[in-house]
Amino acid sequence: MHWQDAIRWNADGLVPAIAQDAATHRVLTLAWMNRESLTLTEKTREVHYWSRSRGQLWRKGEKSGHVQRVREIRLDCDRDAILLLVEQVGGIACHTGRERCFYRRLDDGGWHTVEPVLEDPKTVYGHE
């Protein structure tokens, strides 16, 4: 059996993938993968996702340069979630210019932004 056939893809042919920074151990991102993105991730050792909003394959960092290099690919007990241990190039995973996407924390009944913008998104996406 091909290793991808062990995965329980959802009705849209996708699986959620968590990216965790191998150095800081911070959880950076949750995004989605289809078979093609996982194939490319495994072969190139650079993380590829499937953008549900754009409906297209997306090599992480293709515009910003903030590539995620793969150290480990893991699968959970239910075979319906992926964990990626990555080296985050540039130290910025989020399109807002923050280290990671989970920058809002629930405190006193509201979401508060608790992490700084490290680079202006206009600059980040001006790399191309």
Place this chain on the structure above:
Amino acid sequence: MHWQDAIRWNADGLVPAIAQDAATHRVLTLAWMNRESLTLTEKTREVHYWSRSRGQLWRKGEKSGHVQRVREIRLDCDRDAILLLVEQVGGIACHTGRERCFYRRLDDGGWHTVEPVLEDPKTVYGHE
């Protein structure tokens, strides 16, 4: 606006929630929440999920005693994923008796179990 209204729930009224161990920083689990489970999680400070397979509310550890105590609740940039920083009681998050659900690693074109069973699941679920 109620803080839960900021979340982009999916068509089934669910959002994926990642549980990360606050002490070891390991990613333990990816599970799903509905509004009720998130409300209870916030109020009781113990993680509640929505079991998609059983179609019911599920207090993590209700049978095993392996409760997850909440330290932080975070929301991502797209407002469609939750990150929970938790204290994992008993040091076992997975129903297989392992520390965490992500115990399979992709090596040489196949999934390999790389984490040990810490407690026999029969014992774990014999607590009740």
